[in-house]
Amino acid sequence: MRTDSVSDRSPRNREPQKRPDRVRQVAYRVIRQVTSESGYANLVLNKALREAKLAGRDAAFCTELVHGTLRWQGTYDAFLARCVDRPLNELDPELLDILCLGTHQLLRMRVDSYAAVNEMVTLTRAEIGHKRSGLVNAVLRKISQRAFDQWIDSVAPPYDEDPLLHLAISKAHPTWEVEAFARLLDDDEVAELLDADNEAPRVTLIARPGLSTVDELVEAGASRAKWSPYAAVLQGGGDPGRIAAVATGRAGVQDEGSQLVALALANAPLTGSDAQWLDLCAGPGGKSALLASLVEQRAGRLTAVEPLEHRAELVRANLRAIPGDHEVLVGDGTKPTWAEGSFDRVLADVPCSGLGALRRRPEARWRRTPADVAELRPLQEELLESAINSVRAGGVVAYVTCSPHPDETRAVVDAVLGKRADAVLEDARALFPDVPELGDGPDVQLWPHRQGTDAMYLALIRRS
CATH class of the missing domain: 1.10.940.10 (NusB-like)
Structure with missing residues (x-):
């Protein structure tokens, strides 16, 4: 990342000849x-x-x-x-x-x-x-x-000599990120992904269940999205806050991929009690609001945990329109204050590199390094361990990242489950009805170039 240096700025040099645009x-x-x-x-x-x-x-x-x-x-x-x-x-x-x-x-x-x-x-x-x-x-x-294109030809090696370096320069991604994506996709699909990362993102809304409807958002100028039954796209961008449902918290801004992984957790088959849900890494609260809306319809309760007070306030703001006795705790998800097996469903949307949301965070690609992925790995494993400990026998855990990097996704799941005999990975693909190109399973990786969503990853784990 660039660092600033002190430059000479005299008052004379600060006077422009004419006003800048x-x-x-x-x-x-x-x-x-x-x-x-x-x-x-x-x-x-x-x-x-x-x-x-x-x-x-x-x-x-x-x-x-x-x-x-x-x-x-x-x-x-x-x-x-x-x-x-x-x-x-x-x-x-x-x-x-x-x-x-x-x-x-x-x-x-x-x-x-x-x-x-x-x-x-x-x-x-x-x-x-x-x-x-x-x-x-x-x-x-x-x-x-x-x-x-002429500049690309002058600074990048020919594609047939070094395809990954050529793609990195011509499509504006650091080489290490392109190499990580190439572990999961062939070269042609890597190029499609990088192109999708470089497109301006859509503003996607969510009509929170029981509080608003997609029809209401459509009447306000949005159009129905493809995959989530609660999603709408705000055409032409603009300020979503001008929509009454968004301004009052009955609807919100949330990528369709984020909606889909939360819905997969909520819709996973479950026998027995289904009243206590946990969002282990809740800030800023978009998924918490969706889960709270859904568990409220089942006469249940959501507990949302966030270690930073200012982000916990964001979670509370997202929950403000949702009725019920839902709780936001400021605390460390790796050090539970609740008894083991207290919850029926647990979401562990862990801190990650954010490489799945490069459309929305254009600067992030240049800030992240391979060291960031390695440094986050222990925390991700600890949070998944805590999530499994927090769910009851027969309950389900959704391990989620906004990153397709294999060291943050399946590698974390395999490392944790390899040490436990009381948790199994289930096929989650059936929980994404009508969504195409979900891969070989049992986990699910969404992609900007395939589904048009952020590159959200989900592994569904059941405690046995």
């Missing part, structure tokens, strides 16, 4: 906050759009500037390295962000080359000083001399 300025400041302060693009951008009162085309343009620049950052760095006379790590990070923002407009947006360069020079003068504007002008003019 407001939308581009907002986009640049969002990118700076994401790259310099490890902010989350979706959260920072939404706040910036509200504060700047950008809507309609301006909001859409700003969103593409931010998401596109962050998504293609590594590829643009490879292009820019050919256009400057020093290593990129010697450039001030704020200058590099401006160059990437300009490169995105020139190569992947329908922006006139002259306008793109001129606006970025003006922005440079306003944000980081006159003396940098000459370099920005020269570099971006070099970038504009080739099309995107």
Whole structure:
């Protein structure tokens, strides 16, 4: 990840010759906050759009500037390295962000080359000083001399010589991530997945059972989704908060894949009691709200556990419209305060690398490293152990990750179940009715390029 350095900014250098374009300025400041302060693009951008009162085309343009620049950052760095006379790590990070923002407009947006360069020079003068504007002008003019595919040909090896490295550069993913995906998919499907990761995500809504309906969301301008009976897609993006059901908590924003894995847990066959459910890693609470809505209809109760207080507050906010005596605990899921076997169904949606949600978190691909996957592995195994201990005999556990990386999915399940004689892995595919291409089982891996969802993984485990 890039790190900031101190740059010389005198008051004289801070005076622009003319005002920069407001939308581009907002986009640049969002990118700076994401790259310099490890902010989350979706959260920072939404706040910036509200504060700047950008809507309609301006909001859409700003969103593409931010998401596109962050998504293609590594590829643009490879292009820019050919256009400057020093290593990129010697450039001030704020200058590099401006160059990437300009490169995105020139190569992947329908922006006139002259306008793109001129606006970025003006922005440079306003944000980081006159003396940098000459370099920005020269570099971006070099970038504009080739099309995107021509730049790829100049910096990436031919596909037949090194297909994974070619895909990593041409489709803007770190090589280690491409190699991980290639352990599960053939080269052609890897390319399809990377393309899907680079598409702008849809805004998917959930009509919480018993509180709202998909018909209500459709009447508010959404359309029915493909797989989940509670899902709708907000056409053309926009602010979901303008929909009354969302504003009141009767509906929410939730990817269809997240809905499907929670529904699979809720619909798994169960004999005996079915009144006590546990969400072991609850924050920020989207799946908790769906499970609470469902268990409420069965006269049951959800207990949601979250170790961080501020995320526990998010869970409570998601549950605010749901009736019933549901409980949110601030605590460590690996150190239960309840008796063993207390629950009938347990969701363990464990912390993971998040490689399954790269459409929604464009910056995440460049932040994560193989070390992050290795560091999370012990916690994932501990949480799964705790989940199995927490469920009664005959009860079911859903082990879930928002990552397709094999070291975070089946490898964790095999490691835990290999040490236990009281838990078995069941075939979960029947719990995804009408959803195609679920693989050989018994676990389920959803994919952006197959199902159009985040790459959610689910293993269904029954305690015996």
